[in-house]
Amino acid sequence: MKNMLKGLGAALCVALPFLAQAPAGAATPAAAGAADQALVQRGAYLAQLGDCAACHTAPKGKPFAGGLPMNTPMGRIYVTNITPDAQTGIGGYTEADFARALREGVAKDGHNLYPAMPYPSYAKVNDGDVKALYAFFMHGVAPVQQANRESDIKWPLNMRWPLMFWNMAFLEKGPYRDKPGKDVAWNRGAYLVQGLGHCGSCHTPRGVGFQESALDESGSAFLSGALLDGWFASNLTGEHNTGLGRWSDEDLRTFLKTGANRHASAFGAMTSVINNSTQALNDQDVAAVSKYLKSLPPVGGNGAPAYTYDPQATKVSLDRPANDAGARVYTAYCMHCHGVDGRGFAPMLAPLAGNPNVLAKDASSLINVTLNGTGDLVINGVPSPFPMPGFAAVLDDKQIADVLSFVRAGWNNGAPAVAAAEVAKLRQSTQAGR
Template sequence: MNKLKSTGALLGTALLAFGAAPAQAATAVDQALVARGEYLARLGDCVACHSAPGGKPFAGGLPMTTPLGRIYTTNITPDPATGIGGYTQAAFNRAMREGVAKDGHNLYPAMPYPSYAKVNDADLTALYAYFMHGVPAVRQANRASDIRWPMNMRWPLKLWNLVFLEKAVYKEKPGQGAAWNRGAYLVQGLGHCGSCHTPRGVGFQEKALDEGGKAFLAGALLDGWYASNLTGEHNVGLGRWSAADIAGFLKDGANRHATAFGPMSEVIHNSTQAMTDGDLAAMAAYLKSLPAQGGNGAPPYAYDARTTTVALQRPAGNAGARLYATYCMQCHGADGRGVAPLLAPLAGNPNVLERDASSLINVTLHGTPDLVIRGIPAPYPMPKYAAILSDRDVAEVLTFIRASWNNSAPAVSPDAVEKLRRE
């Protein structure tokens, strides 16, 4: 009897051991899938929109301004009552690609599902695994929008999707290399760069979703900030940037041409600094391939400091020069070249050359948010001048900067400053 028990025990142990291997392997595969999903969620910068200031990650509640009124982002934690815990993979895919929630209501296209429609099945599977198994559940009810009836009705969004939504998953372009196609997939898909950097039409739709449209990534005004031109345009785009310049900017938030500020700071803080060097290089390769579009209509920029030097030597008769010498020159220099990448250059900076000065006004009034790269805060953030400089002061100093070092950009009016300060 004891021998039979011993034999049974040994047999049971052997069977358990035999069965444990596949279970452990499955767990390992699942964890790898969750880790892959976490990386992809970084690429999509999901945390930036679905987390309110001071709130729990992915629990929603961030206010977003639209032409119709303010909406609030949703809870995408796996809480079954208030989040997406009840979503199947199919329901998750539909929300990502078509902007339709589990209960059938349409999401506002502030959710960049026209870009996410290009994401392939394997990546959506990994994202689903991460949000279901790698994100802590948070019970936080979603907040209704501030859009009033009848504009808050969702059914017209079905018509919007019918007209503007392209449902095709990204397909590699023949004749292009693997790096180019990877970069195109990231820029057009999870990176959803066009959501900010592509101008929108009368229906608030992006005017182009890929390089086949002239407006794609040609720069756009959004929520008081002007998202830069990312095409090969010489003055306001990436025409003077090398692929290494682009990859370095996405990794570190600064390079010899410019420094990140405004919403782009959050993109770098939450998303692009965590990307692999291979993915950064792929995005840079794709962006460098885009032909020049948009621009400020000026000849190709060439540095010239002669008139600026004279103005700064005799600032008494030039209010903008006087303000620059008082508040700006210590960091950005008399030559306007700053100390890149620590202190942004102003001479030839694409953001300075852009016809729309909204971003310059906003960053002068409100400064730059904290940018932490690999655990180290940026040492010289732009200070806030809203309480120090009047609307006329801001207009005059920015007009001086935009006219200096051969920048040749339009003047800034006090009315434009007052409008953005009020908004």
């Protein structure tokens, strides 16, 4: 599960400025002859695994031409053009230039890239896959002449040279090496999750330098969940309540292919990951990713006993909603989709009872999706018929806090209440500029 990173430290789950403008008159490897079409096709598949389109294609923009704005703690940056245009894209990049940008975060002209481009993950991509990706971007993508836009980050924070020291401290060079004692499928899953999938960019907590606290399963924080850009990227370890502990292998494979299962539905940046990336995984790779993720030991969680469903107390509240402010909001706005029993109509309409996102200690995702809704899941070209609508214009901060507190307590969920101040804070940050 990847997720999509939306800014240095605050949202680092998607690929960002990865390439610089080619100098005028530079050689154009894109015109160097017909590429091996099988290699180009393989590169196209790998680009989907890396979810490159999610960042490098702006809404209503041309494929991979850049321009997507991304917020960081330092200011806004804009995704670059990675089409093979010689002047504004990467048409002047050799394969070595491409590999260095992808795996080391250094552009053709030598400047360092912001680690919003998840090169610490892409460092694990092997030489064969780099070659295929290069073939795709040079010969499988239409060139688009679209100038790159400078970031809004102010001096001195916009200086790039300190990133050299960041790389020295946090970048682990070298492609993924198979772990002894693990089978082929496990190692393939580890390679995809840690490398092109860059799942840790969103789902692993960050340290004081905005670095991922762990880059693989050897670190206890790896994929244990993290807050970024107003969303809490879920725990992907075997934790029973907030992670994947109750998910079967089939549950996880279904989620990767469709964005929904009997436990939860995708929202926020994960919607883009499903739409642009994981639904394209072949069956062998889906099975490998699932096997690897299901092997991770439980980490994190909400400290509560293992979840068991109990509807009785919640049913009493819903029978007498006048006595409970949250129940009143739920019966008016939520119950027709999510049900009296809290089980929704999965996978079409998400369950709330036992949903790992409901049980998480951090309620940011619940607040955000209630305020702003979520985009359509589009599977095999067909949009989901029941996307979550936003209620920012309908419900005030207290009403949203009340209903989410009701949901987090209901059906034996046992999660902490939500304060109106939390809702107000996310309303302000997510509604700005809308």
